[in-house]
Amino acid sequence: MTTETSKDILQKFIFDNAAVRGELVEISNAWREIQSRHDYPTAVKGLLGEMVAAAALLSANLKFNGAIVMQIFGDGPVQLLVVECDADLHLRATAKVADGAVVADNASLEDLLNQGGKGRFVITLDPKDKVPGQQPYQGVVPLIGDNVATVIENYMLRSEQMDTKLWLAADDGVARGLLLQKLPRNSAIEGQVEQATEEEDLETWNRAIALGGTLKREELLTTDAPTLIRRLFWEETIRVFDPAHPEFRCTCSREKVGDMLKMLGRDEVESALADLGQLGINCDFCGKHYGFDAVDCAQLFATDSTADAVAPVSDVKH
Numbered sequence: 001m002t003t004e005t006s007k008d009i010l011q012k013f014i015f016d017n018a019a020v021r022g023e024l025v026e027i028s029n030a031w032r033e034i035q036s037r038h039d040y041p042t043a044v045k046g047l048l049g050e051m052v053a054a055a056a057l058l059s060a061n062l063k064f065n066g067a068i069v070m071q072i073f074g075d076g077p078v079q080l081l082v083v084e085c086d087a088d089l090h091l092r093a094t095a096k097v098a099d100g101a102v103v104a105d106n107a108s109l110e111d112l113l114n115q116g117g118k119g120r121f122v123i124t125l126d127p128k129d130k131v132p133g134q135q136p137y138q139g140v141v142p143l144i145g146d147n148v149a150t151v152i153e154n155y156m157l158r159s160e161q162m163d164t165k166l167w168l169a170a171d172d173g174v175a176r177g178l179l180l181q182k183l184p185r186n187s188a189i190e191g192q193v194e195q196a197t198e199e200e201d202l203e204t205w206n207r208a209i210a211l212g213g214t215l216k217r218e219e220l221l222t223t224d225a226p227t228l229i230r231r232l233f234w235e236e237t238i239r240v241f242d243p244a245h246p247e248f249r250c251t252c253s254r255e256k257v258g259d260m261l262k263m264l265g266r267d268e269v270e271s272a273l274a275d276l277g278q279l280g281i282n283c284d285f286c287g288k289h290y291g292f293d294a295v296d297c298a299q300l301f302a303t304d305s306t307a308d309a310v311a312p313v314s315d316v317k318h
Contacts, residue, residue: 007026007028007029007174007224008026008027008028008029008030008245008246008247009025009026009225009243009244009245009246010023010024010025010026010056010057010060010089010225010243010244010245010246011023011024011025011225011226011229011240011241011243012060012240012241012244013229013233013238013239013240013241014238014239015204015208015236015237015238016236016237016238016239017196017200017237018196018200018201018204018205019182019183019184019196019201020180020181020182020183020201020204020205020208021180021181021183022178022179022180022181022208022229022233022238023057023060023177023178023179024176024177024178024179024225024228024229025053025056025057025060025175025176025177025179025225025246026174026175026176026224026225027052027053027056027091027174027175027176027246028173028174028175029247029248030052030091030246030247030248031049031052031170031173031174031175032173033248034048034052034091034092034093034094034248035172037285037286037287038094038095040095040097041097041103041105041107042103042105043103043104043105043106043107043108043111043112044078044081044095044097044103044112045170045172046170046171047072047078047081047095047109047112047113047148048081048083048093048095048170049170049171049175050147050148050149050168050169050170050175050177051070051072051081051083051093051148052083052085052091052093052170052175053168053169053170053175053176053177054070054083054148054149054152054166054168054177054179055068055070055083055084055085055091055093056085056089056091056177056246057166057177057179058070058085058123058152058179059085059086059087059089060089060244062086062087062125064087064125064127065087065127065128065129066086066087066125066126066127066128066129067084067085067086067087067125067126067128068084068085068086068123068124068125068126069082069083069084069122069123069124069126069136070082070083070084070085070122070123070124071083071121071122071123071124072113072119072120072121072122072143072151073113073119073120073122074112074113074114074119074143075113075114075115075116075117075118075119076110076111076112076113076114076115076116076119077097077098077101077102077103077107077111077112078095078096078097078098078101078103078112078113079096079097079098080094080095080096081093081094081095081096081113082094082095082284084251084285085246086128089244089245089246089247090246090247090248090249090251091246091247091248091249092248092249092250092251092285092286093285094284094285096284108146109143109145109146109147109148109151110146113143114143117142119142119143120140120141120142120143121140121141121142121143121144121151121152121155122138122139122140122141123138123139123155123159124136124137124138124139125137125138139155139159139160141154141155141158141159147168148166148168149166149167149168152164152166153165153166162181162182162183162184163181163182163205164179164180164181164182165179165180165181165209165212166178166179166180167212167215167220168220169217169220169221170221171221174221176220176221177220178212178215178220178228180205180208180209180212182201182202182205204236207236208233208236211232211233211236212232214232215228215232225243250283250285250286250288252283252285252286252288254290257281257290257292258292258300260281261279261281261292261297261300262300262301266301269297269300269301270297273293273294273297277293278291278292278293278294279291279292279293279297280292
């Protein structure tokens with residue numbers, strides 16, 4: 001439960017009478033929750049924290065009941081970074097580092113994920129209440145850029161045709177980010193009555209990104225969102241909305257793990273049971289353990305409904 005003293009905050013704002021919007025996010029409690037479940041190298045934590053901030057910024061404008069899943073598939077010592085954030089700003093994140101990999105504290109994104117130029121950046125929009133036959137929307141682009149912000153900016157321009165500027169930073173204590181977007185002409189923006197001319201929109205956009213460009217990493221990491229808005233845009237006429245509060249929440253469940261086992265197929269599951277005696281699956285995001293013995297697995301394949309086959313949460317084996 002987020003409290004009034006929580007430092008996890010996402011603040012939206014708009015430039016008055018211009019098709020330009022902005023957001024600032026500060027995530028500390030949820031970011032520490034994510035880190036507490038893993039021991040990632042310093043450079044990996046930095047990249048994952050920046051993705052956490054970016055996912056919250058992009059999710060704040062979701063127009064459907066679902067989630068953004070942001071992934072970077074790498075061809076270096078880091079094989080995968082994943083962040084998921086839904087429209088209520090519930091976050092979870094994980095990374096997969098190659099066994100035995102030695103990662104320098106100052107390793108770059110290219111060093112970690114794109115050594116051979118085969119890295120890929122993927123955004124999936126996953127509706128929660130899918131109609132029959134509906135598939136999540138997925139955009140896939142090459143990993144272009146030397147930092148997370150540039151990668152996402154390139155994706156937004158290439159796949160969404162939307163001018164976006166991001167400034168991201170993360171350390172052990174906090175993940176923070178600033179987003180600015182130039183919206184299409186005649187966009188309906190909450191709180192605006194009048195619309196500027198195209199020339200005025202462009203002038204406001206150029207001025208906003210110039211002001212954002214003065215922001216230094218250390219300033220972003222150490223300054224709260226309301227102070228940053230005042231400091232950067234004190235000469236602009238902007239409208240600030242009530243803040244939202246990101247928080248850590250994992251959506252794993254015994255039923256979902258059961259669905260995964262069913263997808264593997266009866267033969268493969270029975271073969272694994274013969275070798276191991278029982279199957280133990282840990283959630284990559286929160287670390288929760290789910291155990292399935294031979295009886296549990298037999299029940300999975302004896303019914304069409306996984307919910308009917310899996311045991312209640314209180315019966316989860318540890």
